[in-house]
Amino acid sequence: MNFWGIDLGGTKIECAVLDAGSLSVIERQRIPTEADRGYDHILSQIKKLIAQVSQKIGEFPTKIGLATPGVLEPESQTMKNCNTTCMNGQRMQEDLEQLLKIRVRLANDANCFALAEALMGAGKDYPDAEVVWGIIMGTGVGGGLVVNQKIINGHHGIGGEWGHNILEDGGELCYCSKQGCVETVISGPALERAYEKLAGTPLKLNVIIERHLSSSDIHASEVVERLLENYGKALSSVINIIDPSLIVIGGGVGNIDLLYTEGYERIKKYIFNSGQLTTPICKPVLGDSAGVFGAALLWN
Incomplete structure (x- = not known):
């Protein structure tokens, strides 16, 4: 039986089917989430997409993984922390199993990102990486932790998260x-707000970075300094706790090359290892495929 996964986003739902042996992609399809029509409609869209893919490949899943924009609370078995707010408080795993008549596993989309990059993406260049921390730096900041090729969900379902530690x-x-x-300090919107506060005018993050690199805007350079210094502090605190074998950075802010050079040096300032740091920190390989691939791998 192949691995099936669903990536449930705010605007689109994607389904992917992977060959269980090679992990090659057999089929991928997307449809709109239409979240404004409510929770029950989201479930019906998931069912519709699975039916479409099943018809295309001539196979219906017996189990499926789902990447969600939130987390299933282990104790109450209800969803929490979803930016698609109609999902919060819902017994989503149970509801999907009743609707689809198959087994369902849910995981936060950052956890699925980390799992996919560990098994199919950047982690392939580091086959001995026992602990992989996949972090998201974009509109928001989040993360997922994979140990021995398995997601660490944690007692509260928030394993690997770091975006809501006080910095x-x-x-x-x-x-x-x-x-x-x-x-609120190093996400993309936070950095843009910091620039506007300093300069009095708004500017997109990519332009802020360009102006810093060209030494043409003192305020842009202040914002980049804010990013690098706080990036070093934020990552070092987690590295001190889990000491990962590999860190993969997704999200738009993660595309900033300075994080892997000057930012790497800032981590050394704060790490509890006499300034020594050899942890590989790299960009993702899978792009926006990581969520749906990671969902499929929940049954690996």
């Missing part, structure tokens, strides 16, 4: 109700 005392208010979270 800046008394800092900007976060949607999670705390102040100064990592996400």
Whole structure:
């Protein structure tokens, strides 16, 4: 039986089927999520997509993995932390199993990103990497932890997360109700807000980086300095705890090359290892495929 996965996004739902032996892609399809039509409609869209793919390849799954924009609370078995808010509080795994009549596993999309990159992406260049930390730096900041090719969900279902640790005392208010979270300091929108506060005019992050590199904008350079220094602090604190064999950075901010050069040096300032750091930190290989591939690999 092949591996089936669903990546449930805010605007689209993607299904992928992987060959169980080679992990090669057999089929991929997408349809709109249409989340504004509510929770029950999202479930019906998932069922519709699976039916479409089944018809195409002549096979219906007996089990499926699902990457979600939130997490299944282990104790209550209800969804939490979903930016598609109609999903919060819902017994999504149970509801899907009843609707589809098959077994379902759910995992946060950052966990699925980490699992896919560990098994199919960047991790292929590091076959001995026992602990892989996949982090997301984009509109938000999140992460997932994979140990011995298995996701570490944790007691509360938040294993690998780092975006809501406090990085800046008394800092900007976060949607999670705390102040100064990592996400409010080094996410893409946070860096753009920091620039606007300094310069008085808005600017996209890619332009901020360009202006810094050309030494043409002192405010841009201040924002990049803010990014690099806080990146070093934020990563070092987690490295000190889990000491990963490999770190893979996804998300738009993760495309900034400075993170892998100057940013790497900033981590050395704070790591509890006499300034020594040999952990590989790299960009993802799978692009936006990581979520759906990781979902399929939940049954690997």
